[in-house]
Amino acid sequence: MNSKLNELIGIGPMSPPITGPGIKNRAIKTGLENNGYNITWIDTLGDRKRSVYQVIKSDKDSNFIVSVSTNGRFLLSPILVSKMITGSSRAILLPAGGEFKEELANLPYPTNKIYRYIFNKYDGIFPESEIEAKELKSFFNQAIKITSLPNPRSRPNTCNIEVGNSTLDLVYVGRVKETKGLDYLIDGFECARQTTPSISLDIYGHFLPNDEYELRFRRKCNQAEAVEYKGKIPDGEVMKTLREYDLLVFPTYYDGEGFPGVIVEAFMTGTPVLASNWNYNMEIVDHGYNGRLFEPQNSYEIAKNIKWFNQNPGKLEQMKKNAWKCSKRYSTDTVVEDLINILIDIGWELDTS
Structure with a gap:
């Protein structure tokens, strides 16, 4: 499955204001840009209708990094799958939080079956935890790449290690x-x-x-x-x-x-x-x-x-x-390098023009 990546689009909350997923997405976007890759980001914080509209209007041949929490992944994934079916779009999911497996398991039938079909269309699912990655493998077919991708932060160059003498x-x-x-x-x-x-x-x-x-x-x-x-x-x-x-x-x-x-x-x-x-x-x-x-x-x-x-x-x-x-x-450099290697491994051609 090799496809030319016409545009790389990230979807998810973007800090500021400060939120856990927003900090993570800022690190990923900055890290990709620092490595010379072009990425457009659709910020889902604030006006949800506007962000959904932006996803709908995006090119059907775009490739998406979907880094959202519960409501976002269940709302946006059907839209993205329609682009995969009608165009040449591809997507990976970075589920924020630690409840993705439980969310799927608790969905009533036939909603559970529908969403399993939808998420099986992703090229890969990359939770933050190795434990969750192992648990998710039982929910999806073997064609999907599932591995952990930690929550990154910008790491200082030095650290002053000392222990106080009193308190x-x-x-x-x-x-x-x-x-x-x-x-x-x-x-x-x-x-x-x-x-x-x-x-x-x-x-x-x-x-x-x-x-x-x-x-x-x-x-x-x-x-x-x-x-x-x-x-x-x-x-x-x-x-x-x-x-x-x-x-x-x-x-x-x-x-x-x-x-x-x-x-x-x-x-x-x-x-x-x-x-x-x-x-x-x-x-x-x-x-x-x-x-x-x-x-x-x-x-x-x-x-x-x-x-x-x-x-x-x-x-x-x-x-x-x-x-x-x-x-x-957990540094941005390490995690983004892992992400780039993942995208190359699943056949994405990253745009550096």
Whole structure:
């Protein structure tokens, strides 16, 4: 299957404003352009009708990189398949989040069958996780290339590795909602602080609109010593903020948790991660090497691990070095090089004119 690539088009949210998929898509677009490839991007953030119209009006001989979340892939894929059937368009799917397999499995019959047919028309499906890639292979025919493509970030050239001598400074960065495990984090932190007073916890993130959890969370923060909610980090300053801390804590038990970009960003600042053993966290956090894993929704486990880090500064320093070292696999340069090789392997002729 060799076809001349008349135009390469990306589809998906594009930061700014800052969103997980938007950051990923910005990295992919910039990386392809830096390698000399021409790509047009249809931004699905904001006016959805406008982006759908742009997809419909795009040339039927274009090739598409579809990097969207749930609603986008189910809405846009039938349109793209019609272009594959009536023209010479081709497409690959980069499903954001970690629920694609479950979404397909939970569709009622015959909708499930229809969408399996639609997604089988893609040249390839490239989730962020190796675990999810293995799971998806059972859903599609063998003609589709399925392999993982990590969530990329722009990696700094250098990283200053050091461990403070006095306070162990912990940080959470992410959405503020109940299933992100923040209640368990604060309870575990307070438990650890009873015997380890030289620790602090700062929490950054935003709330979902009209979320009843906001009031309870703010009250819990106000009642806890050495815990401070610091609001949303300004766009583009996540890594700058993470450099101020010794350890990122990520206690999620959110069903839709995919490949958390903030863990990658932590590694790129030489910051180890204490994460719940949930969904694909185990694939990124190598227990004992670049961080530690704990049982989800378990404050005692969080407290025990916080105390371990505080009592083992030498091992914390080594984990910082390891985190920086392993971050290279998630750099934009590495991931985009893998993507280019994938496109060449499936027969796409990339336009550099």
